[in-house]
Amino acid sequence: MLSKKTKYGLKALAFLASQKxxxxxxxxxxxxxxxxxxKFLESILLSLRKTGFLGSKKGKGGGYYLIKEPKExxxxxxxxxxxxxxxxxxxxxxxxxxxxxxxxxEENCSVHMLMLKVRDSxxxxxxxxxxxxxxx
Amino acid sequence: MLSKKTKYGLKALAFLASQKxxxxxxxxxxxxxxxxxxKFLESILLSLRKTGFLGSKKGKGGGYYLIKEPKExxxxxxxxxxxxxxxxxxxxxxxxxxxxxxxxxEENCSVHMLMLKVRDSxxxxxxxxxxxxxxx
DNA sequence: AAATTATCCTATAGATTTAATAGGAATTTC
DNA sequence: GAAATTCCTATTAAATCTATAGGATAATTT
Numbered sequence: 641m642l643s644k645k646t647k648y649g650l651k652a653l654a655f656l657a658s659q660k661x662x663x664x665x666x667x668x669x670x671x672x673x674x675x676x677x678x679k680f681l682e683s684i685l686l687s688l689r690k691t692g693f694l695g696s697k698k699g700k701g702g703g704y705y706l707i708k709e710p711k712e713x714x715x716x717x718x719x720x721x722x723x724x725x726x727x728x729x730x731x732x733x734x735x736x737x738x739x740x741x742x743x744x745x746e747e748n749c750s751v752h753m754l755m756l757k758v759r760d761s762x763x764x765x766x767x768x769x770x771x772x773x774x775x776x
Numbered sequence: 777m778l779s780k781k782t783k784y785g786l787k788a789l790a791f792l793a794s795q796k797x798x799x800x801x802x803x804x805x806x807x808x809x810x811x812x813x814x815k816f817l818e819s820i821l822l823s824l825r826k827t828g829f830l831g832s833k834k835g836k837g838g839g840y841y842l843i844k845e846p847k848e849x850x851x852x853x854x855x856x857x858x859x860x861x862x863x864x865x866x867x868x869x870x871x872x873x874x875x876x877x878x879x880x881x882e883e884n885c886s887v888h889m890l891m892l893k894v895r896d897s898x899x900x901x902x903x904x905x906x907x908x909x910x911x912x
Numbered sequence: 913a914a915a916t917t918a919t920c921c922t923a924t925a926g927a928t929t930t931a932a933t934a935g936g937a938a939t940t941t942c
Numbered sequence: 943g944a945a946a947t948t949c950c951t952a953t954t955a956a957a958t959c960t961a962t963a964g965g966a967t968a969a970t971t972t
Contacts, residue, residue, distance in 0.1 A: 698968045751778075
């Protein structure tokens with residue numbers, strides 16, 4: 641299940657991508673337009689800024705803005721920052737790999753093989769979609 | 777992230793599918809072989825029986841056994857029973873549909889469109905894999 | 913320089929879900 | 943009727959997610 645954090649983050653990014661100019665948009669406005677708790681959104685945007693997706697400006701006329709062109713931002717990168725691993729089990733994760741402590745062998749694990757296929761199929765979607773596709 | 781319930785359930789089903797005969801296998805044996813808490817596994821097998829995947833027999837020589845041939849059991853059905861919705865958001869779920877209360881319009885929702893693609897890609901994997909493929 | 917506006921940051925509380933355990937009831941076999 | 947095994951419900955423990963609180967910091971305006 642997609643977390644609210646990810647859902648809200650995606651909506652906020654899409655909202656910013658759909659803006660005409662590059663002027664900063666205030667948290668309050670995004671929150672209002674997208675029906676998101678303002679304080680919660682605040683922390684999400686902060687993490688998107690710290691991970692290099694957004695820039696910000698303080699004071700009057702301040703707010704958040706996209707740093708890159710929407711079509712340069714891959715969904716793989718966004719999803720990994722917002723939701724974490726794309727894989728459903730750590731033992732098939734490319735970026736968050738971890739060994740399962742209950743499995744003696746990955747090669748012979750029935751779950752491992754299936755989840756590898758699922759991960760690959762999800763990756764293909766995320767790799768072929770950018771932030772620009774979100775607002776098409 | 778895949779729940780332990782699903783992971784254990786898949787392993788148990790795969791274990792049963794890999795048995796030669798159709799004699800019941802005891803919970804205790806499956807739990808031991810697959811490193812699963814016996815009590816937890818007990819409740820998982822129970823739910824798999826109630827949903828028609830397993831049969832059971834009580835008393836000495838009892839245990840659980842598969843009802844259908846492994847290749848007749850689609851992963852879509854197993855996953856829906858163990859993990860719930862295949863979709864990452866209820867608004868794109870085929871079997872567990874729910875309207876999002878924060879979205880005014882599904883058609884214009886950026887998250888909706890993306891998650892539809894992700895769901896379809898996962899569905900394709902699950903539809904093209906059966907329990908038999910898990911032990912190949 | 914003071915007031916205003918808006919992000920920045922940390923901590924924490926509340927809610928929900930997941931994982932695991934407990935304990936006995938019911939049924940079958942021998 | 944004793945032993946073995948599943949059946950069932952309830953409960954606890956742990957983890958994670960969601961949201962809120964409250965002030966610090968920085969930029970702009972007056």
